[in-house]
Amino acid sequence: MFSSAALGLTDMKSLHIAIAGAGTTGLAAAAFLVRAGHDVRLFERFSEPRPLGAGILLQPTGLACLAQLGLDGDAIRLGARIDAIAGETALGRTVLDMAYAQLAPHYFGVGIHRGALFGILHHEVLRLGIPVTADVQVARSDLGSSGRRLVDTAGREHGPFDLVIDATGLRSPLRREADAQVRERPFPWGALWSAVPLPAEWPGKAILRQRYDGARVMIGVLPIGRLPGQDRDLAAFFWSLRADQYETWKAAGMNAWRSRVVALWPELEPVIAGLLRPDDLTFATYSDMTMRTPIGDRLVIVGDAAHCTSPQLGQGANLGLADAATLARCLSEGTDLAEALARYADARRRHVRFYQFASRWLTPFFQSESSAAAAMRDLTFGPASRLPFARRHMLATLAGIKTGPFSQLDPGDWHEAYRTAPQPAQAIAAVRQTVAPPG
Ligand SMILES: Cc1cc2nc3c(=O)[nH]c(=O)nc-3n(C[C@H](O)[C@H](O)[C@H](O)COP(=O)(O)OP(=O)(O)OC[C@H]3O[C@@H](n4cnc5c(N)ncnc54)[C@H](O)[C@@H]3O)c2cc1C
The missing domain is CATH 3.50.50.60 (FAD/NAD(P)-binding domain)
Structure with missing residues (x-):
């Protein structure tokens, strides 16, 4: 050769x-x-x-690259369309509330099983x-x-x-x-994650939902659609954990941990019901x-x-x-x-x-471990995301298109259907047509 x-x-x-x-x-x-x-x-x-590894949230950038290979439709069909990200504290204070459509009407993410x-x-x-x-x-x-x-x-x-x-x-x-x-x-912190069945009654099947308690607790649920040949809707469940506490977490037993999760987020009881052994979750560090x-x-x-x-x-x-x-x-x-x-x-x-x-x-x-960082986040992120200028930048960051504080790329350069401001209305229609309405 x-x-x-x-x-x-x-x-x-x-x-x-x-x-x-x-x-x-x-x-x-x-x-x-x-x-x-x-x-x-x-x-x-x-x-x-x-x-x-875990479930993946595909952004308009990743979808546009897959579209160039003709594979975005497969990802959209198997995955779960994600329209928004919503994060709140355990006391119900809104920290993040952003919808892709506020950036461009045809934009969305796709939660997909790895x-x-x-x-x-x-x-x-x-x-x-x-x-x-x-x-x-x-x-x-x-x-x-x-x-x-x-x-x-x-x-x-x-x-x-x-x-x-x-x-x-x-x-x-x-x-x-x-x-x-x-x-x-x-990073000193990592995350425990697992792909779990998504209960039929789960609210917000097109939303990446997160809940925080200070900066020491972060829980996430990302709907990720289905595996090929299976008919069960899944979600990627995340629990944030410091790397040096993994062994302590394993030793403490699952019942105490599950009770803690449910106390912070009662709707999660059916989501984590099948997580019975430490090995039912994978610990990822980065x-x-x-x-x-x-x-x-x-x-x-x-x-x-x-x-x-x-x-x-x-x-x-x-x-x-x-x-x-x-x-x-x-x-x-x-x-x-x-x-x-x-x-x-x-x-x-x-x-x-x-x-x-x-x-x-x-x-x-x-x-x-910073209570000050968590307090600042809880006080400022929610109000900032309601200011049009800040919201636009936060959304562009989420969508994966930022290249600097005041610059961005256009996924349309990889595939026309994902252009941030598509000129032809057919482009929007074409993307929408491939997407099943959220369940
Ligand atoms: C908990 C968690 C959640 C995440 N969520 C998201 C998300 O929502 N959205 C997102 O975009 N990204 C997410 N990521 C990041 C994402 O998983 C990675 O960025 C992505 O997988 C990187 O892909 P890669 O192909 O570059 O590397 P990898 O996926 O690591 O693939 C590397 C490949 O190389 C092989 N390999 C390794 N070493 C060798 C060797 N010496 N010789 C030959 N082969 C080798 C491996 O077996 C593997 O097949 C997440 C990551 C984690 C840990």
Whole structure:
């Protein structure tokens, strides 16, 4: 197998590309790049690619990228349409009350089971005939005159390739090859989560609902639709927990914890009724990681591998989808690989940096020991969201479109139907038609 680099030239129309990691970002990147005419091979550490983690809230940004692949309809059909986010304190004070339609009439989010999103993308990868080499735990990559090779933990070499894309997520083994000065800081808080049946009488099936008690307690319920072939409506249930308290929580027993949840939010009794053992919930921790640059020689780092954050703003998978769509566009517009990668890094910088900054800045208001931060949140967020100027910025942040304090991108650049201010009325109608009315 020869890369075009081995022949002394790089044919930008048909690059020989390796993608490490078959998660949301890696699968989407593979689909975009094969459709653009490149020769792509995926490498995954597990023997069967499989989804890990919680429910996902797809934003108009992520949906627009899926639309470019013709997959937004599948996500909308399997997931639950989310029109609004509502957060209140245990005493009933409104902290967040925002509807996507206040930003653009055709906007909404989609709560989706991670397995359902994975299934949609994995099916597309199989349909496109993209080879997935399983059981390969990538350890590093080596650059030679014939291209870049992947080296796995068993010492096997794969390649050479014209380009290696690292989509291995939070614990990327390759990111330091692009930037030796990566900054990584684990968040002290994480979240317990579980996919639970959503009771038929649950109020607000098109709403991401949250409840807070200070900044030490945050509970969330995100409707996430169904798994393929199943007819039960599900929700992702979240309970915020400090990482160093996980063992104490496990030891304290489920009855005391369930009583505490129900005392704070009585409607949750049927939602958590099936959570009987600690293992019925998964504990997720996260890190804040920043890179000065996500590109190296024949190397690009995408998705969580390049910019993991706290999931406070629900943007990680959406950022990964945007990385994948933008990378494919930059490669097809570029005349030279290094120039195309530099263009990619430039195109993604502001969007990624804004959400990293916003997550870092907002997380202490929702997950910390600070009573002052919680009091400030409870006093200011609700009134601020009623002021048109502040509400517009808060909504744009939620929808995933901000690139700076006063700038934003337009998901319509990925797919016309998701343009923030669509010109043709048919575009709005087309998006609405795909969407089942909320139950
Ligand atoms: C509790 C929680 C809630 C979240 N909620 C949201 C939300 O509502 N909306 C949202 O957009 N995002 C959310 N996120 C973030 C989102 O899950 C991530 O941003 C997203 O999954 C990143 O996708 P990825 O493909 O880049 O990385 P990953 O999903 O981590 O995929 C990495 C892939 O690489 C493979 N891999 C890893 N190491 C290697 C190796 N060495 N060799 C080969 N393969 C390897 C893994 O097995 C995996 O398949 C949430 C995260 C958490 C923890």
